[in-house]
Each structure stands twice: as C-alpha cells, then as structure tokens.
Amino acid sequence: MIHITDKENCCGCSSCAQRCPKQCITMQCDSEGFLYPTVDTAQCIDCGLCEKVCPVITPSQPRDPQKVYASYNKDEETRLKSSSGGIFTLLAQQTIDKGGVVFGVRFDEHWMPIFDYTLTGDGIAAFRGSKYVQATVGNAYRQAEAFLKEGREVLFSGTPCQIAGLKHYLRKEYSNLLTVDIICHGVPSPRVWGMYVDELCAKESRRSKQKATIQSVSFRDKSRGWKSFHISIAFSTGHTYKRLFHRDYYMRTFVGDATLRPSCYDCKAKIGRSHSDITIADFWGIHVVDPSLDDDKGCGAIFINTPKGDSCYPYGQCINSEKSLHDVVSNNTSYHTSSQPHPKRERFFATLQQTNSVTRSVQKVLIPSLARRILARIKRHALSLIRKIRKSLN
Numbered sequence: 001m002i003h004i005t006d007k008e009n010c011c012g013c014s015s016c017a018q019r020c021p022k023q024c025i026t027m028q029c030d031s032e033g034f035l036y037p038t039v040d041t042a043q044c045i046d047c048g049l050c051e052k053v054c055p056v057i058t059p060s061q062p063r064d065p066q067k068v069y070a071s072y073n074k075d076e077e078t079r080l081k082s083s084s085g086g087i088f089t090l091l092a093q094q095t096i097d098k099g100g101v102v103f104g105v106r107f108d109e110h111w112m113p114i115f116d117y118t119l120t121g122d123g124i125a126a127f128r129g130s131k132y133v134q135a136t137v138g139n140a141y142r143q144a145e146a147f148l149k150e151g152r153e154v155l156f157s158g159t160p161c162q163i164a165g166l167k168h169y170l171r172k173e174y175s176n177l178l179t180v181d182i183i184c185h186g187v188p189s190p191r192v193w194g195m196y197v198d199e200l201c202a203k204e205s206r207r208s209k210q211k212a213t214i215q216s217v218s219f220r221d222k223s224r225g226w227k228s229f230h231i232s233i234a235f236s237t238g239h240t241y242k243r244l245f246h247r248d249y250y251m252r253t254f255v256g257d258a259t260l261r262p263s264c265y266d267c268k269a270k271i272g273r274s275h276s277d278i279t280i281a282d283f284w285g286i287h288v289v290d291p292s293l294d295d296d297k298g299c300g301a302i303f304i305n306t307p308k309g310d311s312c313y314p315y316g317q318c319i320n321s322e323k324s325l326h327d328v329v330s331n332n333t334s335y336h337t338s339s340q341p342h343p344k345r346e347r348f349f350a351t352l353q354q355t356n357s358v359t360r361s362v363q364k365v366l367i368p369s370l371a372r373r374i375l376a377r378i379k380r381h382a383l384s385l386i387r388k389i390r391k392s393l394n
C-alpha cells in the first residue's frame with residue numbers, strides 16, 4: 001500500500017486514491033497546504049493497485065518531441081486572453097465541436113484552482129489562462145475514464161505529473177483520448193495562495209471602506225505586454241489590483257521557488273515522461289530566435305509528441321513555424337531541469353506559521369533588509385575597485 005515517507009516522492013495526482021477498489025485512501029492536507037494520500041489500513045486489502053498506478057513509483061521513460069513549433073492562435077482576442085499563444089483554446093474548441101469533453105483547471109468559488117470538465121464551448125473560458133497554484137484533481141481521472149468508456153472524445157489538460165498520473169490510472173491506451181500538458185516550473189502551495197487572497201481582500205476592504213470580494217483573477221494579464229506580464233485581481237469595489245509579476249509578493253514566492261510542492265524540486269515527469277500527445281508552453285526567447293513572430297501578444301512553444309497529437313493539431317487556425325527543441329529549451333530550462341528550493345524555503349513556511357501573513361513572511365524572509373542591500377552594494381563596489389586597481393598595476 002502507498003505510504004509516503006519522503007514528500008518529494010508524491011506529486012499529489014491522487015491516481016492512487018481514485019483507483020483504490022476499497023476507496024480507503026483519502027487525500028489530506030499537510031501544514032504547507034499540499035495534499036497527500038493517507039490509507040485507512042483497517043479497510044485496505046493489500047491489493048497493491050495504488051502502487052501500480054503511481055507515476056512517481058514507476059515513472060515512464062523520457063521521450064523527445066516529434067516536431068517543435070513556434071505557434072499562435074490567429075484569433076487575436078483569444079490569444080490576448082490566454083497565457084501564451086492561445087493554442088489550448090483551439091484544441092479545446094475542436095474537441096467540443098466533435099461532441100467531446102474537455103478537462104482543465106478553473107477557479108472554484110473561493111478562487112482555488114480545481115479540475116473540472118465542460119461539454120460546451122462557453123465552458124472553455126474558465127480553463128483559459130494559467131493558475132499558478134496546485135490544482136486539486138479530485139475525481140477527474142474517474143470522470144474522464146467514464147467518458148472514454150462511453151466512446152466520447154476526451155481532451156485532458158494538466159501539468160506533466162497530472163497527465164502521467166492519468167495515464168497510469170487508466171493503464172491502457174484510448175484512441176479517443178488526447179492529452180495536453182505544459183512545460184512546468186512547479187506548483188505553489190494552495191494554502192499560501194488562499195491566505196494571500198484573504199489578505200488582498202482585507203486590504204481592499206480597508207482601502208474602500210466596504211466589504212471587498214474578488215470578481216476575477218489573471219496571473220497573466222497581457223495588457224502591458226506578454227513578456228512583462230502582470231498579475232491582476234478585480235474587486236467588487238471596482239478597483240483592480242495590478243502588479244508586474246516580480247513586484248507582487250505571491251508571485252515572488254512562486255518565481256523564487258519558495259513555496260513549490262516538494263516533488264517539484266525532483267520532478268519525475270519532465271523531458272516528455274508524461275507521455276502527453278501535445279505540450280504547450282511559452283516560447284521565451286522568440287524575439288531572438290525569430291523576431292518576426294514576436295509582437296509581444298504571446299507566442300507559444302508547441303511540442304507534437306505523438307502521431308495523434310499531429311493529427312489533432314489545428315494547423316489551419318494558427319501561425320506556425322517549425323523550430324528546434326534547443327530553440328525552446330535554451331530559454332525554458334523547466335523542460336528538463338527541476339527548480340531548486342529557495343534557501344529560505346523552510347524559514348518562509350515557519351514564519352508563515354507564526355505571522356499567518358504571506359505579506360509579512362515575504363517581507364521578513366524573502367526581501368533582503370535595507371542594511372543587507374546596502375552592504376551588498378558596498379561589497380560589489382569594493383570588488384570592482386580592487387579589480388580596476390589590479391588591472392592598472394599589471
């Protein structure tokens with residue numbers, strides 16, 4: 001039976017919990033806010049299925065993409081609403097048009113990301129856009145399996161480990177399944193995001209002197225450009241909080257690797273090991289690789305991994321230019337390399353426990369104090385002076 005001793009060895013896909021024939025595995029939250037399986041040993045019949053369907057215990061082999069494209073959706077409105085090139089929407093719409101089902105990640109009523117499915121074109125909008133928080137898979141694999149068995153076309157999108165989890169859960173190939181993953185930097189803690197949402201609402205309520213609730217969240221607001229994207233949160237008060245991604249405290253914890261799930265620091269699903277049909281990502285560096293494709297509205301990097309991926313790709317509805325794998329990964333190392341934990345990760349979570357505030361924890365732990373910044377600047381100047389003196393003496 002599943003027994004987690006090292007948290008790096010569980011990506012939280014919940015394949016084990018969904019497959020257990022006795023339904024005796026529950027996903028429980030740890031102090032950092034991540035879900036892990038716990039077995040009710042009194043009910044367990046020791047069948048071993050939970051271990052067989054775990055993508056971390058038995059990771060798949062790495063696989064190179066068959067083709068790589070720089071690509072974006074010809075429909076500019078959709079592209080601007082999407083995180084990168086807006087290719088996900090094209091794939092999803094195509095599935096719906098065939099009478100199929102699309103699985104993706106949307107916000108729930110508390111602005112927490114969860115997996116859900118839609119049977120309609122209108123339902124795709126909720127999945128559009130990256131949510132930089134670990135999403136709860138819930139029963140999504142079981143729901144997808146039921147649709148697959150009915151013979152419905154299913155598009156399932158998620159992080160590489162969530163696609164690997166689905167494939168392990170299903171344990172057989174379905175010709176009516178199309179899997180789409182992303183290049184994945186890692187997923188931050190839902191607990192940290194939930195606390196931050198409460199803090200921003202409280203701050204906005206104080207500012208506006210009325211109870212503020214959130215109306216919409218975009219982690220990738222492109223209104224001031226795709227490359228220098230903003231996080232933007234619209235409140236019921238009419239005010240919109242908007243910050244350049246690295247100026248926002250929550251985004252600092254994400255890009256600084258301070259709050260990622262432990263499994264993201266030793267990811268077992270990278271380098272094509274999810275065995276997805278298509279991988280979608282940002283084509284960072286496209287302004288150097290092929291400036292003609294960079295209008296700062298979003299350019300996707302697309303990996304066609306299987307013949308099925310190739311046959312489903314909506315070539316006619318996007319601008320495409322074939323590139324090499326090197327062109328993409330030289331500016332997107334998350335494809336093959338796991339993030340390194342921030343040196344103060346543990347201190348950050350300990351401070352969060354004490355202060356109960358993301359803002360204060362970031363200020364205390366992740367932002368260097370003024371004194372330390374001044375000292376670092378003095379050190380830099382002193383070193384450069386020493387170098388100049390040495391050079392003039394030689």
Ligand SMILES: Cc1cc2nc3c(=O)[nH]c(=O)nc-3n(C[C@H](O)[C@H](O)[C@H](O)COP(=O)(O)OP(=O)(O)OC[C@H]3O[C@@H](n4cnc5c(N)ncnc54)[C@H](O)[C@@H]3O)c2cc1C
Binds near residue numbers: 082332
């Ligand atoms: C946590 C996370 C980390 C990422 N890291 C990188 C990276 O290092 N490099 C890179 O190039 N791209 C990364 N991406 C992918 C990138 O942000 C875009 O989502 C991707 O390029 C697709 O863009 P699009 O315009 O085609 O579609 P969009 O409309 O933006 O598509 C969104 C898709 O992402 C899915 N999704 C959204 N939030 C989540 C979530 N929390 N968990 C699982 N699936 C989700 C949706 O279901 C949908 O399938 C990351 C995305 C996420 C969610």
Ligand code: SF4
Binds near residue numbers: 023
């Ligand atoms: S060994 Fe079988 S019954 Fe026990 S937890 Fe795993 S899947 Fe469930």
Ligand code: SF4
Binds near residue numbers: 010016
């Ligand atoms: S990685 Fe997935 S299947 Fe494996 S133990 Fe964790 S939740 Fe279960």
Ligand code: SF4
Binds near residue numbers: 011159187263264269
């Ligand atoms: S980095 Fe790896 S383990 Fe972490 S969410 Fe992404 S695919 Fe999963």
